[in-house]
Amino acid sequence: MKAISVLGSTGSIGTQTLDIAEEFPNHFKVVALTAGRNLPLLVEQVQKHTPEVVALADESLIPELEERLKTIKAKSPEITLPVLIGGPDGLNTAASWDTADLVVTGIVGCAGLLPTLSAIKAGKDLALANKETLIAAGPVVIPELKRSGSQLLPADSEHSAIFQCLQGTPWAETARLSTGEKTPGLRRIQLTASGGAFREWPREDLIKATVKDATSHPNWSMGKKITVDSATLMNKGLEVIEAHYLFGIDFDHIEIVIHPQSIIHSMVELSDSSVLAQLGWPDMRLPILYCLSWPNRLETPWKRLNLKEIGQLSFSEPDTKKYPCMELAYSAGRTSGTMPAVLNAANEEAVAQFLENKIHFLDIPKLIDSACERHKADLNTSPTLDEIVSVDNWARHAVREQVNKQAITN
């Protein structure tokens, strides 16, 4: 029986994690939940999973939650109510909760950083879904991981694929200790990319791309922001940076391959030139379950892959002119220090501006590039967490300001 904490329990990763916990009641017990503002769903989750502690980011909502839980208790007196805590300290307490074996970090954005670090400092293993943890805060997180010996388990499908392929290789034997260091036996990582909403569009048509066009993903059903990231291929760029930290591999040895069917979730080339791949239907539950069950696997009744039915898998080189975000990400990753934090924050802000119809689709990479260029003079090669958060704020502000001034140049 593994005890798990779910940070961001009402979000997409959180709800899928709890679905899995419900599907495997003999394997997983939920001991801690943290959530934002969705109290009705949170109360349902508390009823079903009876965690020991619940933390709310917004402390002011605690009385309301308390009231709702009292009503539940009145109806079902056998339920043991959780300890309720709030605010940043509350999140950190829940993230490092003593009885938890594994913490699922489903909080989106910089808000997830501090609780994730608390979990690492407490030596908890981590199912990592909060991408800022490594992309923006890699320079702070990696040394903490080394100190605490926490095992990072990637919860997204691409990095999970790589992680699965690397089990049983010399990499796996040293991984817990060598996070961020050069990986034995691993020669190249190939991240597959569906190509996103504009895969079939000629480059010159992208100028006409609307929000509706950009938020229709061909394979995966995801939030709007991440669907736009798929359309710009920034999602792959960010995954490249994450892969660099997770698997201790140079940027020169991480490649992106367009694979429209999204069946091969990623590949590794080993030193002897053998290539291993992980395949499956596009279903986020699989990588999440693997985080939870690792190093074992559980029996699922989920849809089985049938390649004979699919018939064909195809692969091609991504068009770097059509997708400039990829190169921006490689460049920020290579620069390292605070640059990936700027890239990530500028991208989030630019996508938000696009979703509000304030900029064109093609302005997204321009705004990111401009923020990264301006940050060069202020680059901090070994930032603290506070400095990373401050740079993140600066980049968001810089993008907003440029949009407001209508100062996007070609």
Place this chain on the structure above:
Amino acid sequence: MKAISVLGSTGSIGTQTLDIAEEFPNHFKVVALTAGRNLPLLVEQVQKHTPEVVALADESLIPELEERLKTIKAKSPEITLPVLIGGPDGLNTAASWDTADLVVTGIVGCAGLLPTLSAIKAGKDLALANKETLIAAGPVVIPELKRSGSQLLPADSEHSAIFQCLQGTPWAETARLSTGEKTPGLRRIQLTASGGAFREWPREDLIKATVKDATSHPNWSMGKKITVDSATLMNKGLEVIEAHYLFGIDFDHIEIVIHPQSIIHSMVELSDSSVLAQLGWPDMRLPILYCLSWPNRLETPWKRLNLKEIGQLSFSEPDTKKYPCMELAYSAGRTSGTMPAVLNAANEEAVAQFLENKIHFLDIPKLIDSACERHKADLNTSPTLDEIVSVDNWARHAVREQVNKQAITN
């Protein structure tokens, strides 16, 4: 430094193994060689690898080999000549040679059985290329493996692919001990098949298939017999039986998938529905090297896989009417006991008769089916090695007799 013995050193597996030993002189040392009749090549190998012992199947050739080696010694006095031994006992002695860590079994056919068993009894790890070891002699070999604790390492590309995919799964932890038993965490094996020479031929045209047609393989360069086995898909049928023994998996959970590009060398579906695949160019050196370096991997300069260049991988269901040999193999495997030995021997003899233009291509499955049918009355469910060899002889004889009597029925 791993000490290896190569049984069948002048054959295809043997020469490729020695090429690898030469490429990695700091990792492998050749301590024993056995060969058939190719003395010039054997002498070259002795000069290059200076093994401790050399065994010849045909004892009468020893004086000639001795003479040739004396000439070498006269020219290069620094060479230490090997001990020379001959006959069946000589092969067994070389196969169980004390200083060897790993034995590569490249002897083709039933002649390879006894030396392979000697290696197993001596507790040596085995790079298995002799398919009779498991297909015909599974019932004898499996208990010996359990007793001795030898590790079987598959040297053909399909089983190596599966073996590579299973490293790092619960299967791998128990494999050394549980050979032949049900495998934890492994739900299905998918063996890929190129489809062989007649992949694009309509079923009704096969009646016209000539020896030349059947011996032109689209992807792999192999011997004539195995190329015909690819054309009938009997090679896949035999691999199904081998996979059953190697990975302890029911026949119901082994599938054949037609994959014309031969890039995915096979796949495993794990219990959680995740699928792992191993990919590479069709090159026998890779699985042989993995046997030698396992559980590690060595750095090679071999051609790297580039899926972007290949563009497309395709998959389809094999046509059981066009390829009846597959079903014959599944059926013999399920019957078990001496039946797979009959299937294998009848196939070898039928292919030999086809290669001599004595029968049609479509007679091959008919002859095998007929031998298997006739053997049903004499099935031995737990045969000794002698009984297996005797059944093998019977099946070859039965096929020859049927051909000579021109008694092949539809």
